[in-house]
Amino acid sequence: MSVQPGWYVDPADPETRRYWDGEGWIGAPIPVDATPPEGPPPVEPPPPPVSPAAPAGHPAAPPPPAGPFPGPQPGHAPGPGAHQGPGYGPPPGYGHHGPPPGYGQHGPPPGYGQHGPPPGHGHPQGPPPGWPYPTWPVRPxxxxxHGLPLAGYGARLVARLIDLGVVFLLNVVVNGWFVWRYVEEVTPYLREAWRRGLANNPSTEGLPQPGEQAGGLQxxxxxxxTALWFAYEVPAMAGNGQTLGKRLMGIRAVPMEADQPLGFGRALRRWSTLGLPTLLxxxxxxxxLLQLVDAVSPLFDQPLRQALHDKRALTVVxxxxxTPGAGTGTAAPHDPANPPGDTR
Known part of the structure; x- marks a missing residue:
């Protein structure tokens, strides 16, 4: 399943929200009730390198001189072994003693360089938003x-039956004459075949054939x-994700990536998977047969209960x-803590 980038509730910790970039979680989590920023989280700078600490009991080494060693100062005699050249020479006693005990023998502090990248760096492992986390100790x-529960199978079935009833009534009005003519063409054949069946006569000789217009009428x-079903469902789904049946049952189809209208293209893809097989x-x-398989497919899909036409259009119901607006297609106002695109 491909999920668009956005802020989603982390399946591993429902109390936090993280940014999904289409491939993995990035950035540090924020509380689920906090309003997420626009766009992805800022890139966290890498931690500064840690310098080795000086050994205990030894003073820090002084910084090196910025230039050549100063020469003898007026009124001061050079120390023993000092170089007598003008303006050059190490300080008195320099070079007679080695480095302080333990200098350079200590490695970096314990644990230095053993820590991984900062939290949120790269693509932490985890399922996409809306998927069950694989390590839930109980049922996820x-x-x-988008903060709304999935529609139940019963509500979807009743909504679909209502829609089919409306389409049937439209066919009675528009398609009635063609159906009547088709019945007249095939009635002689069906009547004689029925009579022979009751008489246990399997012979097909002499059966009256359907009229020449039967095939064209069918x-x-x-x-x-098919055209009536298209005209009834596609414009309504493109506008607000509801047909008459869905409106009466208080359910709606929405895109997976955001709570917004389906649009004509997505509504057409969704309907064509279920409606176009009518021509077959x-x-x-x-x-x-294809339509029956599509109709029962939500019973076997987890966790989003998607039918085949939902999977093709990337929608969920x-x-x-x-609320008082339920049944009229009016949803409650969006919670600022759950902006469009949230899936939990």
Missing amino acids: PQPRP IAILLIA WYCCGLGL VQLPR
Whole structure:
């Protein structure tokens, strides 16, 4: 599953929110109730290098002189062994003693260089937002896309049955004449085949064939039925993610990456996976079989309960809050602590 970059609740710690860049978590976590910044978190600078500490009991070495050693000063005699050249020479006694005991024999402080990168550096391992974390000791909580619970199977089924009822009524009005003509063309054949079946007569000789217009009428009926379904569902889903059935059941389809309208392209991809197989009913009911597989697919999908048409359009179906506006497609105002794009 590809999840768009954004701030999401971390599945490993639901009390924090982190930034998902499309491949992994980056940046330090923030409290789940805090308002996340716009865009990705700032890049954390690497920690400054730690200098080795001086050994205990030894004073720090003085800084080296900035220039050549000064020569003898007026009124001061050079020390024994000092170089008598004008303006040059080490200080008295320099070079007669080695470095202080232990100097250069100590390594870096304990643990220096053994620590990894700072927290949030690179791409920490972890599942994408909305996925169950693999180390939950008990059953992980159900995902809440954009802070809303997933719609139940029963609510989705009832909503789909309502929509199919509306499409059927539209077909009765628009497609009724074509269906009546098709029945007239095939009735003689069906009546004689039924009579022979009751008489246990398997012979097909002499059966009256369907009329010449039967094939054309069947194609016209399927084309009109598909067009009516398209006109009913796609514009409504593109606008607010709800058909009449979804509106009555208080559920809505939303994109996975943000709580926003589906748009025409996404609504078309979602409908075509379920609606276009209607044209294949002509092929021994193949289209109907494909639609049944799509209809039951949410029962076997975890954790987002996506049907095949949801997976193609990258959408999820959520249950809207039970507010006075429920059932009318009006959702509760967004919580500032849960901006669009949150998945938990």
